[in-house]
Amino acid sequence: MSTNTYELSAAEKKFVGWHVFFAVAALSVGALFGPLQALEHSGLDLYPYLKPVFKSYYQGLTLHGVLNALVWTTFFITGFLTLAVSKGLERPMKYPKLNAVGFWTMVVGLVTAAIPLLLDEASVLYTFYPPMKANWAFYLGLTLVVVGSWIEGYGMYYTFAAWRKENPGVRSPLAALGSVITMVMWQIATLGVAVEILTMLLPWSLGLIEGTDPQLARTYFWFTGHPLVYFWLLPAYLSWYSFLPKQVGGKLFSDSLARFAFWLFLLLSVPLGFHHQYVDPGVPAGWKFLHAILTYSVFLPSMMTAFTVVATLEKAGRARGGKGLFGWLRTLPWNNPSVTAQLLGGILFFFGGIGGLANASYNVNLVLHNTAWVPGHFHLTVASAVTMSFMGITYWLVPYVTGKKLISDKAAHWANWLWFTGMVIFSNAMHVVGLLGAPRRTPLGLAPYIPEEWSGHLLRVGIGGTIMFFGIYTYIILLARTAWSKKAEAADVEIPLAQAEQDPQNTPEWLDKWVPWLVGTVVLLIVAYGPQLIDQISNISLNAPGGRVW
Amino acid sequence: MSENNQEFKPKGTMAILLIFVLTLILLWGSVFLILLSRGMTVGV
Amino acid sequence: MTSKSSMHIDPYERNWIIISIVLLVSFAVAISVAGFAFGIQVPSPEQRVDPRTVADSGPWADPGLRELSPGKYEAYILAQTWSFLPREMTVPIGAEVTFYITSKDVQHGFKLQETNLNVQVVPGQVSKLTVTFDRPGDYDYICTEYCGSGHAAMFGTLHVEP
Ligand code: HEM
Numbered sequence: 020m021s022t023n024t025y026e027l028s029a030a031e032k033k034f035v036g037w038h039v040f041f042a043v044a045a046l047s048v049g050a051l052f053g054p055l056q057a058l059e060h061s062g063l064d065l066y067p068y069l070k071p072v073f074k075s076y077y078q079g080l081t082l083h084g085v086l087n088a089l090v091w092t093t094f095f096i097t098g099f100l101t102l103a104v105s106k107g108l109e110r111p112m113k114y115p116k117l118n119a120v121g122f123w124t125m126v127v128g129l130v131t132a133a134i135p136l137l138l139d140e141a142s143v144l145y146t147f148y149p150p151m152k153a154n155w156a157f158y159l160g161l162t163l164v165v166v167g168s169w170i171e172g173y174g175m176y177y178t179f180a181a182w183r184k185e186n187p188g189v190r191s192p193l194a195a196l197g198s199v200i201t202m203v204m205w206q207i208a209t210l211g212v213a214v215e216i217l218t219m220l221l222p223w224s225l226g227l228i229e230g231t232d233p234q235l236a237r238t239y240f241w242f243t244g245h246p247l248v249y250f251w252l253l254p255a256y257l258s259w260y261s262f263l264p265k266q267v268g269g270k271l272f273s274d275s276l277a278r279f280a281f282w283l284f285l286l287l288s289v290p291l292g293f294h295h296q297y298v299d300p301g302v303p304a305g306w307k308f309l310h311a312i313l314t315y316s317v318f319l320p321s322m323m324t325a326f327t328v329v330a331t332l333e334k335a336g337r338a339r340g341g342k343g344l345f346g347w348l349r350t351l352p353w354n355n356p357s358v359t360a361q362l363l364g365g366i367l368f369f370f371g372g373i374g375g376l377a378n379a380s381y382n383v384n385l386v387l388h389n390t391a392w393v394p395g396h397f398h399l400t401v402a403s404a405v406t407m408s409f410m411g412i413t414y415w416l417v418p419y420v421t422g423k424k425l426i427s428d429k430a431a432h433w434a435n436w437l438w439f440t441g442m443v444i445f446s447n448a449m450h451v452v453g454l455l456g457a458p459r460r461t462p463l464g465l466a467p468y469i470p471e472e473w474s475g476h477l478l479r480v481g482i483g484g485t486i487m488f489f490g491i492y493t494y495i496i497l498l499a500r501t502a503w504s505k506k507a508e509a510a511d512v513e514i515p516l517a518q519a520e521q522d523p524q525n526t527p528e529w530l531d532k533w534v535p536w537l538v539g540t541v542v543l544l545i546v547a548y549g550p551q552l553i554d555q556i557s558n559i560s561l562n563a564p565g566g567r568v569w
Numbered sequence: 570m571s572e573n574n575q576e577f578k579p580k581g582t583m584a585i586l587l588i589f590v591l592t593l594i595l596l597w598g599s600v601f602l603i604l605l606s607r608g609m610t611v612g613v
Numbered sequence: 614m615t616s617k618s619s620m621h622i623d624p625y626e627r628n629w630i631i632i633s634i635v636l637l638v639s640f641a642v643a644i645s646v647a648g649f650a651f652g653i654q655v656p657s658p659e660q661r662v663d664p665r666t667v668a669d670s671g672p673w674a675d676p677g678l679r680e681l682s683p684g685k686y687e688a689y690i691l692a693q694t695w696s697f698l699p700r701e702m703t704v705p706i707g708a709e710v711t712f713y714i715t716s717k718d719v720q721h722g723f724k725l726q727e728t729n730l731n732v733q734v735v736p737g738q739v740s741k742l743t744v745t746f747d748r749p750g751d752y753d754y755i756c757t758e759y760c761g762s763g764h765a766a767m768f769g770t771l772h773v774e775p
């Protein structure tokens with residue numbers, strides 16, 4: 020195992036930096052609405068004051084969902100994976116222009132979608148269920164973002180293939196392999212929403228066809244919608260596998276199992292979208308049950324990840340002098356904000372996983388579906404495990420690409436701990452009030468059916484949400500001031516790429532072969548989705564014209 | 570190259586994960602009990 | 614295990630994977646028993662309707678309760694922006710009610726509080742589930758899917774009389 024001393028070129032650093040810039044810019048707008056929603060739930064309705072600019076709770080919620088869950092994530096991920104592929108393979112992108120075309124397509128898409136969003140012409144939430152009809156530019160913009168991310172993916176595939184040719188017989192470096200698997204999974208997954216928009220929503224919003232088939236649209240949407248969450252999660256896992264071990268002064272505990280986990284995610288991320296449709300009228304219960312079982316199976320690679328990551332930490336903590344069953348936890352480098360962010364995100368993710376297993380449990384979903392439990396759950400996943408990991412990554416990545424030291428580690432610690440503390444309060448309250456029956460996507464202050472017993476929990480939603488807001492804004496301001504500061508100390512940052520205990524060359528060969536895994540993925544997809552897709556498409560009736568209802 | 574973790578036994582990891590599993594059973598179980606307490610919803 | 618290219622699964626990790634599998638299988642058994650033995654089920658396709666005309670003729674033109682036989686009811690419910698029709702219903706305790714819910718415009722949700730009836734309401738489709746009421750009281754049914762400006766106020770009440 021030779022050490023990897025590869026450095027990105029100045030142009031590549033800039034390219035990755037632009038991704039982070041757009042990601043954080045989106046977050047800075049999207050996150051503004053979080054506390055407004057949370058405070059509204061506790062009885063403090065600030066929306067009347069925003070009326071000149073933002074027309075409603077729902078317009079804000081649409082911006083919150085689109086900018087946080089779709090834009091912050093996708094822009095950050097494509098940038099981070101570009102870096103991981105280059106660094107992992109120790110070579111530049113094969114066709115940097117191709118990646119650039121992909122990126123700027125995403126930017127054009129973002130602007131195209133932002134216009135109707137800001138004009139209140141697309142307040143349909145980030146799931147845009149028809150027949151609620153947004154302005155066509157919204158659908159077109161989203162399509163461009165997805166297509167742009169595909170093109171960036173192609174750039175990575177070409178680079179990977181070129182490396183493969185130059186290095187026959189060498190095991191793929193984990194950081195690059197995991198990145199490329201993530202992009203391939205994303206490519207397959209997004210076919211659902213691409214078909215939904217191109218065959219139904221775009222022609223309909225342009226007036227070329229009169230109506231939609233809302234049930235089929237949901238099936239298309241969730242074909243993409245579930246693997247979307249793995250698209251968010253896998254880059255965080257990649258950081259835990261390939262970077263965090265180095266940051267804590269250790270080595271990855273099991274390289275083989277890390278690879279195996281990524282392949283399982285390729286295989287199992289997509290064919291289980293019906294678990295978002297358990298209570299849909301148009302999908303047979305038997306198919307829902309099959310997807311429930313498949314969803315249970317995708318829980319396994321996450322359980323494996325939990326073990327590998329925690330064991331890596333334990334070994335590192337012991338090497339740093341930690342004793343006893345739990346003493347090693349204390350000796351981890353908590354003074355490094357990048358490590359702390361990821362550890363705190365990981366702790367919250369344990370609870371996100373528990374909630375997710377409940378969501379996935381077929382009839383148990385009847386208790387939770389579309390209640391406040393659900394946003395309670397995914398603020399622990401996408402807004403904690405994923406977002407905190409991305410925060411942690413930017414604490415080294417931004418200094419790396421800008422050459423400037425983070426202006427304050429202390430501010431980064433404040434951001435981490437405020438977010439963590441606020442999230443514990445917020446998500447617990449959301450889960451509880453959801454179990455009591457509170458709906459999601461609803462300004463509860465305007466709802467006439469709220470029983471008295473919810474109010475204490477709703478108050479905690481507002482308190483937690485406000486603390487989170489201070490956390491995320493501390494983070495955003497810290498990054499902005501670092502990036503724009505003139506006098507920040509020049510940073511001599513290395514990419515913290517970790518090694519594994521095991522020489523990668525000794526990982527099994529079947530964990531470095533694409534064809535069997537890709538064939539397996541397609542076969543499983545056909546089995547899990549084929550019959551229902553054929554049935555729903557052959558019975559399509561585009562008889563729901565819908566319209567604008569806000 | 571050290572090819573194994575023989576000298577290192579991840580006991581702390583196992584302890585943490587067992588606590589996690591117990592919490593999971595408890596929390597998942599309590600939601601499951603809510604489901605049972607809210608009665609039937611016969612389909613088809 | 615051969616020296617080269619092997620998985621090298623740590624014995625602790627192997628135990629952890631086994632524990633995880635046992636856990637998931639137990640949960641799968643639990644939800645299957647709840648679903649297929651206790652009858653806590655999710656909806657399946659019932660019938661297709663035309664949302665443009667569903668409120669003009671047929672059962673949803675006159676939404677409400679129909680008593681099929683003593684204690685057995687059907688409830689036809691029409692969701693629309695931004696109300697449920699009917700807004701109120703009354704059944705005696707012990708009633709077994711089969712709900713047939715559809716929408717004539719956009720998607721809605723239908724969640725009957727304190728029960729497991731919680732379904733997506735999709736134009737063109739009919740969400741059907743059956744619930745038996747053993748406890749008297751007022752059960753609100755609320756809209757749980759964003760359906761436009763008036764969504765937060767969209768609800769109705771089912772009275773179960775002792
Ligand atoms: C500033 C801190 C934040 C607060 C206080 C907050 C609060 C909330 C609340 C109260 C809701 C529920 C609204 C409703 O159902 O009516 C919500 C929804 C949501 N949040 Fe956040 N949030 C924050 C940050 C984030 C972040 C960082 C992400 C993602 C990375 C995120 C993703 C989402 C998504 C996807 C929804 C669902 C939108 C929908 O239902 O259409 N949030 N948020």
Ligand SMILES: [Cu+2]
Pocket residue numbers: 692693695720721722756757758759760764767
């Ligand atoms: Cu509604």
